[in-house]
Amino acid sequence: MNIHTYEKVWLIAALVLIVGFIATITYGSVALGITMVGDQEETIEPSELNDDERFGEPRVEQVGENEYEAYVIAQTFTFYPDPIEVPADSEVTFYVTSRDVIHSFSVAGTNINTMVIPGEVSKMTVEFDEPDEYGVVCNEYCGDFHHTMEGLLHVVP
Numbered sequence: 375m376n377i378h379t380y381e382k383v384w385l386i387a388a389l390v391l392i393v394g395f396i397a398t399i400t401y402g403s404v405a406l407g408i409t410m411v412g413d414q415e416e417t418i419e420p421s422e423l424n425d426d427e428r429f430g431e432p433r434v435e436q437v438g439e440n441e442y443e444a445y446v447i448a449q450t451f452t453f454y455p456d457p458i459e460v461p462a463d464s465e466v467t468f469y470v471t472s473r474d475v476i477h478s479f480s481v482a483g484t485n486i487n488t489m490v491i492p493g494e495v496s497k498m499t500v501e502f503d504e505p506d507e508y509g510v511v512c513n514e515y516c517g518d519f520h521h522t523m524e525g526l527l528h529v530v531p
């Protein structure tokens with residue numbers, strides 16, 4: 375085995391490892407029902423959020439009998455709206471974007487956990503059965519007051 379063959383073997387081994395990691399992350403997240411970065415499709419300019427039909431006024435809107443859409447903005451160090459109020463026995467599609475830096479939109483005690491990237495819209499659909507109250511937290515370090523970045527999600531009767 376000459377040196378070049380040896381290098382090739384290592385290169386291939388490294389590639390296999392990388393592909394394996396990506397497959398594990400993708401497959402693992404699908405199995406857990408967590409929306410990952412790769413699921414994003416839409417883009418939006420952070421500077422144009424104020425003029426956007428959805429994000430100009432962050433809110434929860436009814437779009438069907440038991441269907442709702444929530445337009446949420448994350449920015450240092452708050453979530454808008456806060457609290458987010460959704461009815462029990464509903465299906466809610468969240469659209470979340472950031473006005474500034476990378477945050478996350480993570481609802482404690484649920485599998486709602488997505489990165490929120492400026493310029494992109496994270497989308498996830500969640501069903502809520504019982505009235506409850508959840509804490510919304512940011513899991514991505516976003517600055518000095520990252521640890522204070524919290525919100526509330528109310529599932530109201």
Ligand code: CUA
Pocket residue numbers: 449450451476477478512513514515516517520521523
């Ligand atoms: Cu936003 Cu940490």
